[in-house]
Amino acid sequence: MGPDCYCDEVIPGKIEVEVLAQTENTLAFRPPLPGFGTDHVIVIPTRHVSSLLDLDDDLALELLATVKTVAAQAVDQHGGCQVLTTLGSEQHNRHLHWHVAVGGESPVS
Numbered sequence: 001m002g003p004d005c006y007c008d009e010v011i012p013g014k015i016e017v018e019v020l021a022q023t024e025n026t027l028a029f030r031p032p033l034p035g036f037g038t039d040h041v042i043v044i045p046t047r048h049v050s051s052l053l054d055l056d057d058d059l060a061l062e063l064l065a066t067v068k069t070v071a072a073q074a075v076d077q078h079g080g081c082q083v084l085t086t087l088g089s090e091q092h093n094r095h096l097h098w099h100v101a102v103g104g105e106s107p108v109s
Contacts (some may be wrong), residue, residue, distance in 0.1 A: 006044045006095040020073070025059055026066040028100075039074060039081075039102040043067050049096040051087050063098075070100045078102040 009015045010029065017029040020041055028043040043066050049055050055063070067083060074081035082101045086092075 004048060004095040005093055006042075006097060007048050010044070011046055021066050021069050023062055023066055026063050028066050028070045035099065035101070037082075037101040037103040039078060041070050041074070041100040043070055043098040043100060045096055050094055051091055051096050052085050053087060055096060063096075067098050067100065074100055074102050 005015075010017055011027065015032060017032060019027065019029050021028040021043075025046055026043065027046050028041055031040060031042050043063065045055075045059055045063055047059075049059065071081055071083050080102070083098060085096065085098045
């Protein structure tokens with residue numbers, strides 16, 4: 001995975017993904033190769049933001065609303081989920097992304 005496969009491949013549609021939620025500035029999808037658990041969704045901003053530390057407040061509200069929508073679906077379907085993002089040396093894809101996952105170990109992002 002490159003430094004920003006989301007902007008380079010997912011957002012422009014070069015990689016086909018199952019979209020679960022979308023707003024003007026956010027996208028929630030199941031990755032083509034799930035990272036962990038029995039259900040795994042990625043939530044991203046559709047413009048490049050390097051990490052949570054670089055997120056502006058307006059986009060933060062919209063992004064968190066999309067995370068909430070997907071997390072609520074996971075809780076309804078599975079009874080619970082994990083929601084997380086990574087920073088610094090833990091962040092392998094240099095585009096802000098949230099994992100919403102059911103079961104399994106914590107992901108390597």
